[in-house]
Amino acid sequence: MYSNGYIFRYAAIMVIIAAALLSTAAMLLKPFQERNVAIDKMGGILASAHIPDVTASNSIKLFNEFVTEEIVLDQNGEVVESYTEANKENAKAFSLDMKVELYKKSQGKPFELPLYVINKNGQSLYVIPVRGVGLWGPIWGNIALSSDLNTIVGVTFDHKGETPGLGAEISTAAFEDQFIGKTIFDNQGQFTSIMVVKGGIGKLPENERIHGVDAISGGTITSNGVNDMLKDVLETYLPYLQKHR
Amino acid sequence: MSAEIREREALFSSKNIKLLKNPLNLSNPITVQVLGICSALAVTAKLEPAIVMAISVTLVTAVANVVISVLRNGIPPRIRIIVQLVVVATLVIVVDQILKAFVYDVSKQLSVFVGLIITNCIIMGRLEAFAMANKPWPSFLDGIGNGLGYGLILIVIAFFRELLGSGSIYGFNLIPEQFYELGYKNNGLMILPPMALIVVGVIIWVQRYYTRDLIEKN
Numbered sequence: 001m002y003s004n005g006y007i008f009r010y011a012a013i014m015v016i017i018a019a020a021l022l023s024t025a026a027m028l029l030k031p032f033q034e035r036n037v038a039i040d041k042m043g044g045i046l047a048s049a050h051i052p053d054v055t056a057s058n059s060i061k062l063f064n065e066f067v068t069e070e071i072v073l074d075q076n077g078e079v080v081e082s083y084t085e086a087n088k089e090n091a092k093a094f095s096l097d098m099k100v101e102l103y104k105k106s107q108g109k110p111f112e113l114p115l116y117v118i119n120k121n122g123q124s125l126y127v128i129p130v131r132g133v134g135l136w137g138p139i140w141g142n143i144a145l146s147s148d149l150n151t152i153v154g155v156t157f158d159h160k161g162e163t164p165g166l167g168a169e170i171s172t173a174a175f176e177d178q179f180i181g182k183t184i185f186d187n188q189g190q191f192t193s194i195m196v197v198k199g200g201i202g203k204l205p206e207n208e209r210i211h212g213v214d215a216i217s218g219g220t221i222t223s224n225g226v227n228d229m230l231k232d233v234l235e236t237y238l239p240y241l242q243k244h245r
Numbered sequence: 246m247s248a249e250i251r252e253r254e255a256l257f258s259s260k261n262i263k264l265l266k267n268p269l270n271l272s273n274p275i276t277v278q279v280l281g282i283c284s285a286l287a288v289t290a291k292l293e294p295a296i297v298m299a300i301s302v303t304l305v306t307a308v309a310n311v312v313i314s315v316l317r318n319g320i321p322p323r324i325r326i327i328v329q330l331v332v333v334a335t336l337v338i339v340v341d342q343i344l345k346a347f348v349y350d351v352s353k354q355l356s357v358f359v360g361l362i363i364t365n366c367i368i369m370g371r372l373e374a375f376a377m378a379n380k381p382w383p384s385f386l387d388g389i390g391n392g393l394g395y396g397l398i399l400i401v402i403a404f405f406r407e408l409l410g411s412g413s414i415y416g417f418n419l420i421p422e423q424f425y426e427l428g429y430k431n432n433g434l435m436i437l438p439p440m441a442l443i444v445v446g447v448i449i450w451v452q453r454y455y456t457r458d459l460i461e462k463n
Contacts, residue, residue, distance in 0.1 A: 002323070006321060007323060007324055010319070010324070011324060011327070011328075014328060018332075018334075018335045021335060021339070022338055025338075025339050025342050029345070029346040032347065033342070033345045033346050036349035039349075056349070056350075158353070163290075164288075164290040164291050164436075165291060165411060217433065
């Protein structure tokens with residue numbers, strides 16, 4: 001039979017060994033993981049603007065090549081910082097975390113927003129990062145607007161853990177390609193965002209179809225999440241967008 | 246010297262081979278012992294997560310079995326479940342971190358599922374039923390065998406669910422466009438977990454048809 005003292009010693013030593021093992025693994029792997037996250041972020045920004053052949057290995061190079069300006073905006077849509085030098089991953093805009101900034105906004109505190117300007121075939125595209133909640137966890141993505149700051153050139157979405165085959169379909173080309181050519185302002189210049197419509201955009205009146213896309217069947221809550229995410233984040237950028245249209 | 250030779254001969258003795266083979270059919274964790282059903286329903290909508298899940302579970306089961314088997318004589322019985330959980334949880338977190346560092350794309354698809362390995366009954370079941378009472382080498386084989394037995398069923402389920410539910414295999418579309426134009430539709434029900442349970446039932450039926458030993462005598 002084991003004494004209580006032995007059991008306590010055993011448990012203590014085991015926990016210390018496990019903790020040492022885990023923190024060592026975390027410390028050794030952290031640089032690789034952070035690099036992957038940064039590369040993934042760049043890849044998403046480039047992919048939303050339909051830069052061809054973006055892979056994990058050439059993301060940094062292409063990011064420096066295509067992104068011409070990284071802008072930091074304040075809550076009134078004023079430009080705080082404009083970064084145009086080389087090594088684009090060092091810019092302040094790139095280090096801003098949408099999760100943190102949107103939280104500050106919800107608390108009523110001052111916040112800053114990143115905006116990326118991409119030069120593709122001589123045309124300026126404006127990429128806005130978005131973030132929201134799906135069914136099981138966060139969803140996020142990027143929206144590339146053409147230089148009129150109204151027409152969508154492309155989007156990418158990603159998610160932490162939406163249901164495969166249902167909500168997870170938001171990150172497939174079939175869903176994302178629907179956004180191309182849609183507009184976020186109507187003819188009168190009113191902000192409409194993009195509606196993700198359950199049952200399909202056929203349900204919308206003819207003149208509103210340009211502001212809508214089909215939701216995913218079986219992925220209603222994730223689809224609603226995308227809808228709310230676009231509305232919330234684009235609204236946050238509205239002061240800047242209206243000023244520069 | 247002679248003892249060493251004897252041990253080497255025993256490495257793949259018929260008894261050890263059985264440890265590896267039995268979980269594939271006669272004592273399959275999913276279809277015979279009905280363990281690990283929860284994750285079998287959750288990760289089998291597509292083939293790729295099912296395969297990575299199968300590999301991860303096999304690795305974790307095998308390594309956890311070996312670790313517990315090495316420690317088995319020192320583990321106080323009153324806290325043995327806690328010890329087993331700490332070992333499994335540590336391994337799963339390490340696997341998750343490594344996936345994040347080196348195969349970021351796969352890890353992004355799987356992050357939730359990898360964490361769920363900790364709750365897989367098969368791992369705890371093998372630790373408690375086998376590794377606590379056997380030497381490291383048989384425990385290792387037992388872990389590999391059970392992981393593969395689990396993975397095999399997972400991949401079969403995922404194959405049918407992805408084919409019928411999404412019309413693709415491993416992400417490649419197999420059903421020609423013309424079929425869809427003629428009115429063929431992917432079966433959305435196949436993507437939902439209840440159909441996984443029904444597929445498991447069909448697999449058990451087929452397995453018992455071919456393996457009569459499994460049929461209860463009374």
